[in-house]
Ligand SMILES: NC(=O)c1ccc[n+]([C@@H]2O[C@H](COP(=O)([O-])OP(=O)(O)OC[C@H]3O[C@@H](n4cnc5c(N)ncnc54)[C@H](O)[C@@H]3O)[C@@H](O)[C@H]2O)c1
Ligand SMILES: CC(C)[C@H](C(=O)O)[C@@H](O)C(=O)O
């Protein structure tokens with residue numbers, strides 16, 4: 571008999587709690603045996619308590635099977651939240667502490683969803699974004715602060731170990747999918763990191779003869795995201811390029827409210843963390859205007875990662891049907907969640 575799935579839930583800030591309420595509703599409608607423990611972390615919690623994420627919090631989170639996160643971050647104009655204190659001190663701290671070296675971001679243009687692209691073709695690709703390195707590591711600093719000679723450095727860190735493991739993961743994905751892998755980088759300018767990525771992809775390609783690989787500079791990749799996104803199957807890329815490309819991917823595939831992601835620790839040493847690609851959206855928070863679909867699809871990714879493929883598939887099928895049935899009438903966050911949960915429970 572399968573054991574109870576033990577989840578940590580971090581609803582977070584802004585629309586985070588609104589979309590997570592719907593995601594949990596849908597999760598429960600699958601009938602999967604699940605227990606949830608809610609953690610209050612986020613900008614609101616920090617402003618109220620001065621606490622962001624301590625070692626004891628990490629220890630508590632590490633005991634769960636997986637983490638579901640809504641979104642964290644407050645008003646970027648709030649001086650008390652300056653310097654990415656929440657993004658670095660909470661979200662990135664979790665990704666780094668739990669070695670989420672694969673940030674998996676699937677993109678599909680569902681047949682029924684209106685893309686801003688006139689003729690997108692059949693779009694179904696996955697971005698394998700490196701999750702623990704690149705310019706995100708916090709290696710840098712400011713010298714001569716406040717003077718006209720101020721220098722601000724943000725060093726992009728790329729290790730052979732880090733690049734190799736994410737590239738291997740991406741090739742494995744390509745083998746299971748349509749056998750196509752695209753490395754996206756900027757090897758013509760970021761020549762040191764670029765050489766490392768290119769060499770490692772080239773070497774790994776020898777172990778995957780069934781995978782056909784190519785390369786695009788990131789600027790050119792943005793062109794193809796708009797003119798020919800159907801050409802992509804698996805994209806492997808650096809942490810920052812992956813961040814930017816996946817918001818663009820969301821935009822071409824019907825909106826940021828549909829884009830799900832998994833921060834994966836493939837080795838299973840730490841819990842993986844699933845979250846919508848979007849943020850806390852302060853502009854629409856508290857109004858029931860957020861689309862919870864991205865959070866719901868993140869639950870589907872979570873279930874699949876825990877071996878609950880049948881329940882995961884029921885959620886994605888219910889989402890697909892719900893997208894197909896969407897008309898012009900605007901539904902609230904909870905109405906969308908109710909409809910998808912009801913469909914999941916019926917199947
Ligand atoms: N994973 C995360 O927790 C995460 C991710 C991205 C941004 N952030 C943080 O969130 C805050 C806001 O960031 P931002 O404005 O750059 O990005 P955002 O994704 O929150 O919002 C960008 C735009 O998309 C819209 N949007 C986002 N999610 C939506 C949804 N589910 N349904 C409908 N519309 C949606 C917003 O209303 C906004 O107009 C910042 O503090 C940022 O650091 C957190
Ligand atoms: C909030 C921020 C740190 C985060 C990132 O840059 O990775 C977000 O934009 C994302 O895409 O998950």
Ligand SMILES: [Mg+2]
Nearest residue numbers: 813814817847
């Ligand atoms: Mg982002």
